[in-house]
Amino acid sequence: MPPTIPPATLKSWLRDGAELAILDAREEGEFSASHLFWAIPCPLSQAELRAPRLLPRRATRIVCVDGGEGGYADRLAAFLATIGCTDLHVLEGGTQGWEAAGYELFSGFNVPSKAFGEWVEHHYGTPSIDPAELAAMQAEGRDMIIVDSRPIAEFRAMSIPGAIDVPGAELAYRVPAMVPRPTTTVVVNCAGRTRSILGAESLRRAGLPNPVVALRNGTMGWELAGFTCDRGRDDRYAPGTPPDAAETLARAKRFADQAGIRWITRAAAADLLADPARTTHLFDVRDPAEYAEGHIPGAISAPGGQLVQATDGWVATRHARIILADDTGTRAAMTGGWLRQLGGWEVFCLTDAMEGRLESGHPAPAIPGLPKAATITAPDLAARLASGGATVIDCGRSLAFRAGHIPGALWGVRTRLATLAPRLPGDRMLVATAPDPALATLAAAELSAMHAGPVAVLEGGTTAWAAAGLPLHADRQNPPDAACIDAWLRPYDRNEGVEEAMRAYLAWEIDLVHAVERDGDAPFGAQGGHG
Incomplete structure (x- = not known):
């Protein structure tokens, strides 16, 4: 059995600057009820699929956590040992022990990313408008465009009337060519707050001359204000390389360079990936369809906006290296700039991602020892x-x-x-x-x-x-x-109390800044420039 460590030891490890991965063995619904800030969901039911990608370096220091029920963290640690993880520990008392020691617990999902979104709004002063203001602008026929920063599946489920889907990292890449007049107002929305804020601030950080605002509280706020969302729409940005790709890269690169991003070749990236002393991830931040057409062998598809919105789904290790790839550089630069400020990871962007051998499709992860079945x-x-x-x-x-x-x-x-x-x-x-x-x-x-x-x-x-x-x-x-213990239920996934859940969710997001301050282990912005 791996050794147990007391909460005070884990707290000190969070601050010692060495690699550390905290994996929570519970199902996502259980995890979302109460967990450590930097804990990563790795439920036992998905461990064979998730752990190998979350832990590309098996020798990193790992702490397994559960809710104190007994057994889940031990079972996860036992599995991790079978795939070659060597520096394994279990948190004594789980989340209950952590709270008893006087440390902060968090509810919800993708908490570091969502808390970071609130920090961005406070730090950069991201302007926003409420749903009534947007509805009035639409009624007046104002010169404006509404861009939804979520993936297309979420957009189809519900969207602001008249909006166009331009997910996350695509915004700084696509929107400049979509607004030829600098007087056109750009409104960015998501379902709640995080991607609206980060999307709007991405355009501002990238130097878009237009007025840019976030829709306060997204589609949830829109519906709570008594307006109706569209369903089933597929309005999306035009595919292909925008005509101003060189200009968007120059603007994005300024943002990335201020944040401390380094630009390297594929050859240099291969050396980093081969370094046995450091955890290194290689992500392709383009749209999944572009990734499937051709990507660097071994790169994992992680669309840029989602990688920032849900970083804990891809990166488990504090102080890891992250290498980002895309065809023109803009999406990698914007994604990298935010990741650097979110978690202080050492981030690199490739200068020649599409040069050399590529592979197609979405490779299925290999699972050693997978049993045969009829x-x-x-x-x-x-x-x-x-x-x-x-x-x-x-x-x-x-x-x-x-x-x-x-x-x-x-x-x-x-x-x-x-x-x-x-x-x-x-x-x-x-x-x-x-x-x-x-x-x-x-x-x-x-x-x-x-x-x-x-x-x-x-x-x-x-x-x-x-x-x-x-x-x-x-x-x-x-x-x-x-x-539904396997899933964090979004307000509109619930069968009862949907409106109440929406209000509670939005209040929870807003309060995250204060919870993070109490926790003290989120150095947002400390590694990056503030522009």
Whole structure:
């Protein structure tokens, strides 16, 4: 068993300048209830998929945490040992012990990034308007453009009428060519606050001459003010390289250089990646479709705006190195400038990212020791279900299960499938499905350990089922909110109290600045220039 450390030791490690990764073994919904500021969600049910990417250097110092329930952190540490992690520790008492020692705990998700967004607004004085002001500007026919800084899937779900989708790092790259008149007002929105603030401030830091404002409280604020969001729209920036790419790079580079970004070649990056003494990440910050067309071998797709908005989904190690790649440099420069100020990471941008060998597609991560499993096709499963000869266990995200699942399927968290045992008939085949085939295979192995009958994996998962023309069943109440331990429920994911949850969420975001001050371990801006 790895050694336990008291909270005071971990607090001192956060401040000693050496590499440190704090991994929380609980499911994301449990994690979001209460966790350490720099803790990274690495739930046991996803550990085989997440940990290898979060920890490219296995010798880094790692502390595993849970909520004090006993066992989850130990189990995560035991798994990490199997993939070669050598400097492992467990926090004594988990989050309960941390709080008892007088240290700060945080609720919510992507907390460092969201707290950073609030810091940016305070520090740079990012201007904003409220929904009523925006509605009045629209009614007056003002010369303006509304850009939504979220990925297209979120934009489709709900958007401000008239908005155009221009995610995160694309803003400083795309918007200058979209506003030929310097008098056009640019309004940046997201669902809440963080990406609105960072998006608007990105345009200001990049020297856009236009008036730029953030929409205060985003689509949530819009709906709370009594206005209606659009659904299902696909209005997006024009693809391809903007005509002013050289000019946007020059402006973005000034911002990045002020923050302490260094520009290097692919050859120099290869040397950094080969350094066994430091954790080094290589991210491609372009749109995922551009990444799929061709990227540096080994680079991980991390669209720039999302990398800043949800850094804890990609980077676990404090004081790591981060190398950023894109085709023209603007998106890497803007992303790097913000990352440098957010976490003080050592950040490099590539000068020749698209020169040399490239690979295409979205490579699936290799999982050592993945067990073999029997498989079944969607038509064969449909026949078995029709005769009552199979039960489907869906190990995908609870919210995806609500949106559409194989009729009669049961939902469960992969590492807690034992809770489903009373509902699993012993005379039927159990069929595991999940968006990631590796996750379904891991679930099948765990089902085999608790089920005497045959167990199989659905080939192609629920996507293949739907592609075969077979029906899906949607039920927003299944699983109920309280059972969605695998996900942080956004206000509009909830079945009850949505408006109350929106107000609470926005108040929580605003208060993050004060919680961070009490915690004392977020050196926002300390490593970067302030322009």
